[in-house]
Amino acid sequence: MEKNIGTFLVGLGIVLVSCQAVEKKTISDEIAAITAISAERAKAFNDGNANGIAIHFTADAFLMAPESEIKRGREEIEAYYQAIFDEFETELESGYEDVKVDGDLAYGRGFAKVWLTPKSGGKKIYSESKYLNILERQSDGAWKTTHDIWNGND
8 A cells, every 4th residue: 555655646746747847938937038038148248248149049040230231040140249349348238128929939129229349449339229039939948039130229
């Protein structure tokens, strides 16, 4: 009898763990995760860490910056940001003003304020912009950016 109870408890534990593993996240949880990614990307920008930005993009993502050719894929996106970091000390204030999730797709609409200080000396450059990120949930549940599009407020 004790053996059966032990087996039952082990089985019950496995069922409970399984139920927790398939527990769906709420929309609020998903929005919080997407917002956290945006904050991680901003921190990486402020740290001059191009790879820290690129890791939040899908392998075939699009970066559509103003006055620039479309960048496609993590390597091109990382190179785009590295070129900025090679030339400037960077400071970014940004955030989403709106995030919507629909199944495995989401978008974040936000604002950015950027200060670039030339490493070679010279006047600090300031710009403000608005942007739209499209994100896709990956097979592991993580969100990655598929499209990053922005333009200036000037």
